[in-house]
Amino acid sequence: MTTIKDIAKEVGVSVATVSRALNDSGYASSGVKKKVLDAARKLNYVPNEVARSLYNNKSRVIGVLVPDISNPYFPRMIRGIEDAANENNYRILLGNTDQNIDKEKKYLEIFHQNNCAGIITATWTVEKSIQNLKVPVVMIDRVNDKYVSVEADNFKGGRIQADHLIEQGAKHILIIAGPEKYSSFRNRTIGASERLNDLKINCEVKDSISVRTLMDKSDVKFFRGFDGIICPNDMYAYEVLSFLNENNINIPSEIKIIGFDDLEFSKWVSPELTTVRQPIYEMGKEAFALLIQEDEKNKRNILDVELIQRKST
Amino acid sequence: MTTIKDIAKEVGVSVATVSRALNDSGYASSGVKKKVLDAARKLNYVPNEVARSLYNNKSRVIGVLVPDISNPYFPRMIRGIEDAANENNYRILLGNTDQNIDKEKKYLEIFHQNNCAGIITATWTVEKSIQNLKVPVVMIDRVNDKYVSVEADNFKGGRIQADHLIEQGAKHILIIAGPEKYSSFRNRTIGASERLNDLKINCEVKDSISVRTLMDKSDVKFFRGFDGIICPNDMYAYEVLSFLNENNINIPSEIKIIGFDDLEFSKWVSPELTTVRQPIYEMGKEAFALLIQEDEKNKRNILDVELIQRKST
Numbered sequence: 001m002t003t004i005k006d007i008a009k010e011v012g013v014s015v016a017t018v019s020r021a022l023n024d025s026g027y028a029s030s031g032v033k034k035k036v037l038d039a040a041r042k043l044n045y046v047p048n049e050v051a052r053s054l055y056n057n058k059s060r061v062i063g064v065l066v067p068d069i070s071n072p073y074f075p076r077m078i079r080g081i082e083d084a085a086n087e088n089n090y091r092i093l094l095g096n097t098d099q100n101i102d103k104e105k106k107y108l109e110i111f112h113q114n115n116c117a118g119i120i121t122a123t124w125t126v127e128k129s130i131q132n133l134k135v136p137v138v139m140i141d142r143v144n145d146k147y148v149s150v151e152a153d154n155f156k157g158g159r160i161q162a163d164h165l166i167e168q169g170a171k172h173i174l175i176i177a178g179p180e181k182y183s184s185f186r187n188r189t190i191g192a193s194e195r196l197n198d199l200k201i202n203c204e205v206k207d208s209i210s211v212r213t214l215m216d217k218s219d220v221k222f223f224r225g226f227d228g229i230i231c232p233n234d235m236y237a238y239e240v241l242s243f244l245n246e247n248n249i250n251i252p253s254e255i256k257i258i259g260f261d262d263l264e265f266s267k268w269v270s271p272e273l274t275t276v277r278q279p280i281y282e283m284g285k286e287a288f289a290l291l292i293q294e295d296e297k298n299k300r301n302i303l304d305v306e307l308i309q310r311k312s313t
Numbered sequence: 314m315t316t317i318k319d320i321a322k323e324v325g326v327s328v329a330t331v332s333r334a335l336n337d338s339g340y341a342s343s344g345v346k347k348k349v350l351d352a353a354r355k356l357n358y359v360p361n362e363v364a365r366s367l368y369n370n371k372s373r374v375i376g377v378l379v380p381d382i383s384n385p386y387f388p389r390m391i392r393g394i395e396d397a398a399n400e401n402n403y404r405i406l407l408g409n410t411d412q413n414i415d416k417e418k419k420y421l422e423i424f425h426q427n428n429c430a431g432i433i434t435a436t437w438t439v440e441k442s443i444q445n446l447k448v449p450v451v452m453i454d455r456v457n458d459k460y461v462s463v464e465a466d467n468f469k470g471g472r473i474q475a476d477h478l479i480e481q482g483a484k485h486i487l488i489i490a491g492p493e494k495y496s497s498f499r500n501r502t503i504g505a506s507e508r509l510n511d512l513k514i515n516c517e518v519k520d521s522i523s524v525r526t527l528m529d530k531s532d533v534k535f536f537r538g539f540d541g542i543i544c545p546n547d548m549y550a551y552e553v554l555s556f557l558n559e560n561n562i563n564i565p566s567e568i569k570i571i572g573f574d575d576l577e578f579s580k581w582v583s584p585e586l587t588t589v590r591q592p593i594y595e596m597g598k599e600a601f602a603l604l605i606q607e608d609e610k611n612k613r614n615i616l617d618v619e620l621i622q623r624k625s626t
Contacts, residue, residue, distance in 0.1 A: 061427070072577075264383075
């Protein structure tokens with residue numbers, strides 16, 4: 001690898017002069033500067049980011065933590081982060097935590113060891129570790145009041161799910177709640193159940209694990225008690241659709257189903273899934289923008305959601 | 314950030330001694346070593362990977378290039394690479410190229426600037442750039458004879474697609490071919506069409522773009538000429554299924570459809586998709602293993618595929 005020493009030797013000036021010429025800092029005559037740049041090109045010199053990072057004690061790398069990139073919710077988010085990072089000349093170091101505390105701690109240490117300039121996380125088991133970090137942190141999707149964050153309007157999304165099923169004539173609604181520890185799932189359930197209670201519509205909230213158990217036991221009778229199902233996300237809705245299809249329950253005439261996310265696949269399941277779209281890609285871009293902004297005025301950024309009506313309702 | 318200078322000061326020994334004690338290289342008495350380690354713990358010392366990378370001129374970071382992480386084929390591959398990297402104390406810098414030459418070149422330069430120890434790529438537009446790299450490169454899925462690579466047995470997979478449709482009674486088969494420039498798609502088409510020709514089964518090969526055009530024009534008549542369709546991958550099969558469902562063509566009784574990949578969603582489309590499973594996650598792990606192995610004996614690693622029969626055939 002060509003270093004600035006090689007360039008200095010080639011041109012016959014000092015290393016300090018080469019450095020000034022390349023970084024356009026301090027004095028170097030235009031004649032010398034041209035010689036240095038010509039030599040840099042000739043010798044195929046590439047500025048070493050690692051050396052620069054050591055010098056500045058900050059790299060142009062940010063760490064990104066997700067629970068699991070194989071969950072199709074996250075790739076578009078990561079893509080949004082990466083596109084925004086790329087536009088600003090940053091790159092991303094990626095870590096999957098599987099919501100495992102040890103993996104999360106290890107990655108936070110790795111990001112530190114690599115002088116990461118900041119961290120975007122969609123998972124946070126070890127809040128204390130985050131508090132000790134000396135770089136900016138932005139939470140995405142699974143957020144917490146104490147940190148800068150970006151999320152979809154999950155509360156409004158839950159209300160949209162409820163309103164839409166009511167409009168389509170549902171009178172006995174099952175709300176399947178995602179894991180309560182995550183703000184995103186919690187707010188969806190609150191939004192939907194408050195709305196149904198306000199309007200005095202019959203509804204039952206059940207957590208996703210117990211509903212999955214009922215599907216395993218093929219307990220169709222339980223589902224027949226409802227004419228509308230609110231799912232915590234699209235992936236979950238696919239499982240419910242598949243279970244009801246297998247048991248010859250007609251969707252939407254017998255039971256209407258609505259999801260949350262609007263993953264690409266929602267238009268390919270049968271019947272096509274009605275859902276609430278959250279702007280996953282844009283959330284990724286926004287998280288990066290928040291990470292590099294200087295002032296932290298806008299601590300909690302909530303992006304809008306919308307109904308995407310298809311054939312399952 | 315605590316440096317080894319701080320530790321040296323705390324313990325009252327030289328920086329060189331601290332370095333020897335921490336790296337367990339060269340002589341340092343066990344008493345001194347203990348003092349150094351205690352001080353390191355007390356001062357919350359974290360070895361700086363950036364400094365180490367600059368010193369070794371090689372980091373424990375590898376670059377990973379994919380066309381687009383939003384394509385659900387790639388996340389599991391990346392997950393395989395990352396899990397293997399993690400086990401070996403490496404991390405990954407991720408780049409999406411969108412099959413754009415400029416983006417690809419830029420990322421290769423970035424990987425170089427970050428002293429990446431190697432590169433795994435599922436996309437290669439700029440072969441010349443790869444030739445100039447001084448670090449090991451492993452190609453994955455979209456491969457090339459000249460490089461170390463890992464791929465599924467696409468040729469065998471194409472044969473399995475053909476054999477299965479014949480066994481299910483298909484007599485007029487449409488093969489939809491993916492982009493010819495990629496080895497993976499090319500070999501699937503060759504595998505399927507050679508088999509059908511050998512067995513003198515009526516078949517027609519059409520490229521994916523022209524088939525998509527026919528679907529846009531709702532040219533159902535064209536599809537009615539076949540009783541079996543071989544798709545280049547699962548994503549494409551979902552589109553075909555959805556088009557035929559909309560046009561009230563019964564699958565599998567009128568037309569049988571088989572995909573390639575076995576993405577998670579294939580069990581949720583209706584009817585559930587029969588497909589050829591390739592071990593995407595394992596390919597990622599294998600690519601990492603090839604990248605860090607010293608000898609390059611095993612230049613081209615081909616992983617086995619298998620039929621996953623569901624309800625679309």
